[in-house]
Amino acid sequence: MAGNVTPVMLPAGVALPQEYASGVARSRNGGTPLHDDAFVDGWINAARKRGSLNNVQVPLDAVQGWHREPETGNIHHQTGRFFSVIGVHVRHRVGHHELEWDQPIIEQPEIGILGILAKYIDGTLHFCLQAKEEPGNVGGVQLSPTVQATYSNYTGAHGGARPLFIERFIEPDPAGRLFARLQTEDGGRFLYKSNRNMIMVAGDEVPVELPEGFIWLTLCQIASLIRRDNLVNACTRSILACLVGAGSAGEPAYTAGGEGLRDTLQWLDDRRAVTHMLTRRIGLNDLKEWRLDEKGYFSHVPSAFFRIVGLKVSSQTREVGSWGQPIIENPAPGIIGLLLREGAEGTELLMQAKAEAGNRSTVQLGPTAQFTQGNYEGNQKLEKPFLFDEFSAPGPFPPVHESRQAEEGARFYREYNLHRILRLPEGTELALPPDYRWLTLRQVQVLVHLGEQVNSCARSIISCLL
Structure with a gap:
């Protein structure tokens, strides 16, 4: 595990099922992999060579199957399915400070459904990932969950074939359920969006031999692949965050870090109580600082934040041979950061109570740092986040992990964030703002297992601790 993170055991109420906990620990610590590392590298290279997806950016008004409403400017698919791009007006108030x-x-x-199929092979728990292309992927093929499908996808709204293995996740066998929780997506760019993150353990009815494009890997192998840039996709990282640091079995809850889980939940609730965010749907035509630019993309007037572009996509390997779609393009990578320290009861993570306009609960547990530098530098409206300089150019805090991790390529165009994990030197004290708190890894894992408590950026960087 990155940074020698101490394994922890979860409270019995949210623990991994007893029959699978030891299998997870063995898979993470080595076990006997079905394929050696050389085979895995060759398999990835072959999958990338088979890649056939091509795309070109086009004006939004030229996107096949999509239209902009004349009155509102909002962008919808002609079927009314899939997703829409709309406008929102946001008022965010904390105490006496208000931002609009x-x-x-x-x-x-x-x-x-974001689902990973697992199976014991020669006594070691393996996880089935697929080499999947998405139009916005960095590097073409990335390692995705066994199933990565919206409701429109698996009910055939696109007119293509159903995803392989989808039945195991639509009507899951309770006996094989290792993990299943709703988790929120990026609350800064999705409005009230959740996906079901799942891991299902199969028996002999699923053969060891998989269809082309799928592979069995141990957690130890996946952890190694996460340390490579832009290889393991965002959905896979989101799911596997539930397995970081998990011990061999559940045990009664105990106080950790001198504060305990009860105090942590109270702190989160307190931050939600003082954070007022009103998010109101409006038309894209009504946005004050956004417009359709000269290329036919929907852009921020000062060219900050992100823009909505159109894509024309073709593929020889997807369920549908060609399609069009709008997609979000970010002009610069962001930074997702995590600060660690060693406490009396193991590894502690500095987490923040992060408010985002698209979260149903407004505030969720976020990583130490979650920002794009260019959005703050020279911006008179926005105050730089806590530890902005330390994570922008690390100096006093030794690095534990650094990698570039891509965002989900079906909605974000060639976007990645620098994932930077730093360690607080022993004896160093930090004065924390009210929105920040040291939590044990065990406390964070409890919140991951509760569902819709830990945001997508936090789950992404936590997966780097596998």
Whole structure:
């Protein structure tokens, strides 16, 4: 595990099922992999060579199957399915401070399935990932979950074939359920969007031999692949965050870090109580600082934040041979950061109570740092986040992990964030703002297992601790 993170055991109420906990620990610590590392590298290279997806950016008004409403400017698919791009006006008040803005946002009132199939092979638990292309992927093929499908996808709204293995996640066998929780997507760019993150353990009815494009890997192998840039996709990282640091079995809850889980939940609730965020749907035409630019893209006037572009896509390997779609393009990578320290009861993570306009609960547990530098430098409206300089150019805090991790390529165009994990030197004290708190890894894992408590950026960087 990155940074020698101490394994922890979860409270019995949210622990991994007893029959699978030891298998997870063995898979993470080595076990006997079905394929050696050389085979895995060759398999990845072959999958990338088979890649056939091509795309070109086009004006939004030229996107096949999509239209902009004349009155509102909002962008919808002709079937009314998939997702829409709409506008929102946001008022965010904490104490005596208030910030107001408007922005485009993706509205997708469907719960998708992000599912990983697992199986014991020669006594070691393996996890099935697929080499999947998405139009916005950095590097073409990335390692995705066994199933990555919206409701529109697996009910055939696109007119293509159903995803392989989808039945195991639509009607899951309770006996094989290792993990299943709703988790929120990026609350800054999705409006009230959740997907079901799942891990299902199969028996002999699923053969060791998989269809082309799928592979069995141990957690130890996946952890190694996460340390490579832009290889393991965002959905896979989101799911696997539930397995970081998990011990061999559940045990009664105990106080950790001198504060305990009860105090942590109270702190989160307190931050939600003092954070007032009103998010109101409006038309894209009504946004004050956004417009359709000379290329036919929907852009922020000062060219900050992100823009909505159109794509024309073709593929020889997907369920549908060609399609068009709007997609979010970010002009610069962001930074997702995590600060660690060693406490009396193991590894502690500095987490923040992060408010985002698209979260149903407004505030969720976020990583130490979550920002794009260019949005703050020279911006008179926005105050730089806590530890902005330390994570922008690390100096006093030794690095534990650094990698570039891509965002989900179906909605974000060639976007990645620098994932930077730093360690607080022993004896160093930090004065923390009210929105920040040291939590044990065990406390964070409890919140991951509760569902819709830990945001997508936090889950992404936590997966780097596998």
